[in-house]
Amino acid sequence: MDEKTEQAPTGAPGSVPAIVVMGVAGCGKSAVGTALAATLGAIFIEGDRLHPPENVARMARGEPLTDQLREGWLDAIGERIVVSVGQGEGVVAACSALKRSYRxxxxxxxxxxxxxxxxxxxxxARRRVASRKGHFMPASLVDSQFAILEPPAADERALTLDATRPVDELVAAAIRQMR
Incomplete structure (x- = not known):
């Protein structure tokens, strides 16, 4: 996979109030999001922590979430983003955002x-998820995420990067492309 730009946002990284690091389980959303937020001096929102207990239990049992079950979770992330942006803070959130409708x-x-x-x-992705310790998401759900994945289209405000690259390279590439 090569680094590519779906649509490069305009402005310097500081002018982008909110970034959502997205993709299937195991792509590195949390690692890249944490590092990107630290580099930008932004707040980091870990989307997994905002799942209601019922969603976590369902996924832990190997049951994929439905669109309806994701609605409240997406709203919780969106509300956190709005609060941070409203306080003048930059924000980076980790959220699968697998479908265009979720984005x-x-x-x-x-x-x-x-x-x-x-x-x-x-x-x-399956290898990465299988090697994680203490996470509720089993590797058995990775295929269900790919089944519903709608990569960002050219008309969306999105950058696409190769998740197999080292975190520091991904952060640098994201900042470079947001300039």
């Missing part, structure tokens, strides 16, 4: 959101 829902809270899609193949 549109999040953009409804903050139209200036830029999505950073970490592209990875299914085999690599």
């Amino acid at each position: 549109e829902r999040l953009s409804g809270f903050c139209p200036e959101i830029v999505f950073l899609y970490l592209e990875i193949d299914a085999a690599a």
Whole structure:
């Protein structure tokens, strides 16, 4: 997978109030999001921590979430983004945002959101998820995420990066492309 730009947002990184690092489980959303937020001096929102207990239990049992079950979770992330942006803080959130409708829902809270899609193949994602310790998401759900994945289209405010690259390279590439 090569680094590519779906649509490069305009302005310097500081002018982007909100970035959502997105992709399937195991792509590195949390690692890249944490590092990107630290580099930009932004707040980091870990989307997994905002799932209601019922969603976590369902996923832990190996049951994929439905669109309806994701609505409240997406709203919780969107509300956190809005609070941070309203306080003048930059924000980076980790959220799968697998479907265009999910990204549109999040953009409804903050139209200036830029999505950073970490592209990875299914085999690599399964390996990464299987090697995680203490996370509720089992590797068995990776295929269900790929089944509903709608990569960002050219008309979305999104960057696509190769998730197999080192975190520091991904952060540098994201900042370079947002300039």
